[in-house]
Amino acid sequence: MATVLHNSTAQPARGSGAVIQVEDAHKYYQLGETRVHALRGVSLNIQRGEFVAIMGASGSGKSTFMNILGCLDKPSRGRYLLDGTDVSSLRKQELAVIRNRQIGFVFQGFNLLARTTALENTELPTLYARIDKSDRAKRAKEALGMVGLSDREDHFPSQLSGGQQQRVAIARALVNKPSILLADEPTGNLDSRTSVEILGIFQRLNAEQGLTIVLVTHEVDIAQFTKRNIVFRDGLVKKDELVKDPQNATEALRDMPTLED
Amino acid sequence: MDLLATLRLAFRALARNKLRSALTMLGIIIGVGAVINVVGIGQGADKQIQDQIAAMGSNMLFVGSGSVNRGGMHMGFGATKTLVPDDVQAILRECPAVAAASGGSQTGGQVVFGNDNWGTTINGVEPAYFDIRNWTTAQGSVFDTSQMDEVANVVVLGETVRKNLFGVNDAVGQVVRIKNIPFKVIAVLQAKGSSAAGGQDQDDAVFIPLTTLLKKMTGDTWLRYITVSARSLQETTAAQRQIESLLRDRHRIRQGQEDDFFVRNLKDMADSAAQASQVMTVLLASVASVSLLVGGIGIMNIMLVSVTERTREIGIRIAIGATEQDVQRQFLIESFVLSVIGGLIGVVVGVGSSFLISKQFHWPVSISPVAIGIAVVFSMAIGIFFGYYPARKASRLDPIEALRFE
Numbered sequence: 001m002a003t004v005l006h007n008s009t010a011q012p013a014r015g016s017g018a019v020i021q022v023e024d025a026h027k028y029y030q031l032g033e034t035r036v037h038a039l040r041g042v043s044l045n046i047q048r049g050e051f052v053a054i055m056g057a058s059g060s061g062k063s064t065f066m067n068i069l070g071c072l073d074k075p076s077r078g079r080y081l082l083d084g085t086d087v088s089s090l091r092k093q094e095l096a097v098i099r100n101r102q103i104g105f106v107f108q109g110f111n112l113l114a115r116t117t118a119l120e121n122t123e124l125p126t127l128y129a130r131i132d133k134s135d136r137a138k139r140a141k142e143a144l145g146m147v148g149l150s151d152r153e154d155h156f157p158s159q160l161s162g163g164q165q166q167r168v169a170i171a172r173a174l175v176n177k178p179s180i181l182l183a184d185e186p187t188g189n190l191d192s193r194t195s196v197e198i199l200g201i202f203q204r205l206n207a208e209q210g211l212t213i214v215l216v217t218h219e220v221d222i223a224q225f226t227k228r229n230i231v232f233r234d235g236l237v238k239k240d241e242l243v244k245d246p247q248n249a250t251e252a253l254r255d256m257p258t259l260e261d
Numbered sequence: 262m263d264l265l266a267t268l269r270l271a272f273r274a275l276a277r278n279k280l281r282s283a284l285t286m287l288g289i290i291i292g293v294g295a296v297i298n299v300v301g302i303g304q305g306a307d308k309q310i311q312d313q314i315a316a317m318g319s320n321m322l323f324v325g326s327g328s329v330n331r332g333g334m335h336m337g338f339g340a341t342k343t344l345v346p347d348d349v350q351a352i353l354r355e356c357p358a359v360a361a362a363s364g365g366s367q368t369g370g371q372v373v374f375g376n377d378n379w380g381t382t383i384n385g386v387e388p389a390y391f392d393i394r395n396w397t398t399a400q401g402s403v404f405d406t407s408q409m410d411e412v413a414n415v416v417v418l419g420e421t422v423r424k425n426l427f428g429v430n431d432a433v434g435q436v437v438r439i440k441n442i443p444f445k446v447i448a449v450l451q452a453k454g455s456s457a458a459g460g461q462d463q464d465d466a467v468f469i470p471l472t473t474l475l476k477k478m479t480g481d482t483w484l485r486y487i488t489v490s491a492r493s494l495q496e497t498t499a500a501q502r503q504i505e506s507l508l509r510d511r512h513r514i515r516q517g518q519e520d521d522f523f524v525r526n527l528k529d530m531a532d533s534a535a536q537a538s539q540v541m542t543v544l545l546a547s548v549a550s551v552s553l554l555v556g557g558i559g560i561m562n563i564m565l566v567s568v569t570e571r572t573r574e575i576g577i578r579i580a581i582g583a584t585e586q587d588v589q590r591q592f593l594i595e596s597f598v599l600s601v602i603g604g605l606i607g608v609v610v611g612v613g614s615s616f617l618i619s620k621q622f623h624w625p626v627s628i629s630p631v632a633i634g635i636a637v638v639f640s641m642a643i644g645i646f647f648g649y650y651p652a653r654k655a656s657r658l659d660p661i662e663a664l665r666f667e
Contacts, residue, residue: 101582125582
């Protein structure tokens with residue numbers, strides 16, 4: 001696998017294309033007597049329009065890093081600039097607004113609200129964004145259209161396949177037009193063909209809309225569909241390289257056998 | 262999130278666990294219903310007392326023989342023999358504020374008609390008594406002074422006595438026997454219902470001339486009571502003072518010595534009766550509101566369960582941008598809706614059962630809008646108060662932990 005080394009030392013890049021700037025981020029957890037050092041000084045930039053895979057074994061700090069990127073957590077030390085705003089100094093209320101407007105989440109377990117239709121699930125972030133009622137439905141329908149689920153608007157999650165549920169989750173992540181899409185093991189609960197389908201949606205969003213996507217995975221195969229791989233180990237970035245020749249999901253699907261029910 | 266969407270969310274969440282929501286509401290329903298009921302019964306009794314006292318004629322005074330402790334008007338009633346018919350004459354003569362007075366005494370006995378008999382109170386009164394009490398007859402007319410002087414054997418029946426002895430037949434003109442003495446029934450009084458104080462049936466009594474009672478029945482020379490009417494409502498206090506000083510003088514009661522009689526005016530009676538019923542109402546209402554409190558604790562309990570059950574949902578909402586206030590409001594509105602619906606159903610149940618009680622037991626029940634208002638506001642407050650902690654707990658959840666929750 002030919003790779004190009006990527007410069008991960010932070011360059012103050014305001015005004016440039018850097019949507020994510022992390023400078024010397026540390027994270028400690030106090031577990032009883034022992035202090036767990038989950039991040040030991042991570043610095044990296046992600047440019048607008050990148051499609052990045054964050055990899056690493058469990059305990060490598062990748063999940064902690066992801067939580068910080070998603071403004072669900074704050075670094076104990078260091079800075080995190082999202083779109084030029086220093087997020088590490090914001091209050092909880094302001095972080096909620098950032099999560100709502102700037103970040104789209106996709107989870108491994110889909111995390112859709114049960115007994116709530118696909119459309120209503122997709123609409124959820126717009127409710128918290130205090131968007132007009134008429135606009136809410138319009139946006140949600142648009143987002144569901146982007147993931148190819150226009151015909152499943154009134155279905156409940158229990159009536160949808162795993163891949164379809166994950167696509168609803170992607171639609172939900174897109175509905176507020178975020179700056180970045182964070183996907184935490186988005187294919188972890190899916191079979192390989194559906195996984196590639198989901199990756200295809202990511203690739204399309206990345207290519208067509210220039211959406212910045214950060215994806216956490218522990219599968220090397222999955223990471224090959226992205227443009228850049230960052231490997232964590234022991235709370236540090238161990239490897240940060242561009243994928244020279246990313247796999248194309250559409251082509252990969254063509255080569256895969258269709259699953260019969 | 263806007264209020265409408267939050268409300269819709271709350272209704273949906275409650276509808277999801279219908280049985281659980283209903284059972285939780287039951288606590289509030291019972292509490293609100295009980296409060297409305299108790300207050301309704303209390304106020305109904307109070308109103309009846311006031312009505313009766315007003316009907317009695319508000320310038321009436323009551324002089325009883327025997328000493329009395331403050332607050333208890335029947336204490337020692339009739340225990341002394343110092344109140345005599347001459348006192349009545351003296352009161353009429355010497356108290357300018359007094360319009361009319363009637364001496365009275367009573368005994369118990371059977372009234373017999375044919376094969377039927379009825380045990381009741383036999384009152385001996387003067388003709389003025391009926392005017393003082395504002396009592397009118399349903400049939401016939403009451404005895405007059407000449408019958409009083411003749412020591413006539415005539416009787417005026419209360420409605421209850423008439424009903425029990427004569428049923429649908431005419432009573433006036435018939436002869437009944439009281440303590441083996443024949444009495445001619447000359448009148449039946451208009452029905453009056455239960456008395457204000459004590460609740461005994463005022464219609465369960467018969468009235469004969471005072472002279473007849475004293476001379477032919479008890480052989481007493483003293484009175485148990487004197488019923489007086491003041492010239493006007495304003496003069497009742499003056500009349501009371503005049504009577505007190507006159508009787509103290511006549512009975513030779515020295516300064517500092519206890520009176521051997523007592524004077525009550527209607528206002529006093531009304532006040533003490535109202536006080537008694539109010540104390541009762543407050544007591545019962547506070548017992549009832551304990552159930553409201555228990556209902557509130559039930560809401561809190563179920564909301565805590567709900568928060569735990571929905572940890573993951575809360576995590577999702579926080580992750581996609583719900584603020585602490587959003588989450589807190591969601592759960593607060595849920596418990597609010599729960600308790601308000603419970604409160605409204607409770608109002609319906611309370612009003613309905615109040616009607617049922619008044620029908621079934623013939624109690625006067627008055628539904629007060631104030632009681633309904635207070636009960637509803639109280640149930641809202643309970644929803645907010647007991648919903649606050651669970652809602653706060655939900656809003657403080659760590660989204661990372663919450664999303665991991667299975």
